[in-house]
Amino acid sequence: MIERPSLPLIARSYLKIALSSFGGGLSAWTQQIVVEEQRWIDDREFLSGLALSRMLPGPTMVNFAVFLGSRLRGFPGVVAALAGLLAVPFIGAVLLAMLYFEYQHIPQVQPALAGMAAAAAGMSIGMGVKMLMRRAGNLIELLIVAAAFILIGIMRVPLLVSLLFLVPCALLLIRGETK
């Protein structure tokens, strides 16, 4: 990091990231703008920030915006990054919800959105498959994937209860040979 970027520049860059990311790809656009265009951090820092954002709770790329904002400008940087990332998409999301509830009675609206939801569900499942393939999954890991899926997806056990059972099991069973 050569010089500290201004708060408006952080917010503007994050607005650009948010508006570019139609249909996912938020992490790719963050990398493109933060590392390639602005050169605020290098690839190594980007990946370590991404790892941190993934392991803590919260939406990953929102967490990353907090990480980057804090690293660049401290707490004001966090506010600037989050405002840039969230303000316009927040208004857009609510306006789209308003449109939906206004026009949901039109016969074509619900079938079209159901088709999109079926595809988006496939997107999410495909993402899970990719994450699974990236890990040299052993049998115990696969069992934990299956246990989490059955508890939460099939039996519909509340998340907190499921985690209170799953996390200790995972910690005990998965030997952490860490980097």
Added chain:
Amino acid sequence: MNMGVLSELISFFGGLSLLSFGGGNAVIPEIQRHVVLVMNWLSDAEFVALYAISQSAPGPSSLFVAQIGWRIAGWPGAIAATLAMYTPSSILVYLVERSRQRFREQNWLARLEKSLAPITIGLIFAGGWIVAQEVGKDWTGWLLTAGMAFFVVTTKLNPLPLVLVAGIIGMLAWG
């Protein structure tokens, strides 16, 4: 404005914020369970529609919670749900980033991540499954889900155009 509903929104999404290991998609099952099954704030069809919209719109797909909040309590609900969803987790990330020097030598975070990853993957499958079976009332729905999963696994292309195509297919098949 009904303060009771607002405080319910804040306590649910605020708690969810700290449980959302694995990001926004991992908490879809819990949001559906609470918002549709327990509280009856949204119908199944409305949940699925807002899910489709938030997954396709620009910005974090977790802004789904803003749409839910708006439906339940208007703009105050949207703001309350959004702040509740992002504030606790953001504070945690901020505190960890500030003290990263101390964390550098410790590998318990990496250990935790390694253990949590399979749970996260199971949660992501559960979220996809819950939506897929809701819209998979005939083979068209299941085919759209399976086709999209295959596309995402085998290519690196932006899936959004295909989501829109799926919308047209849905309109033709079910409209």
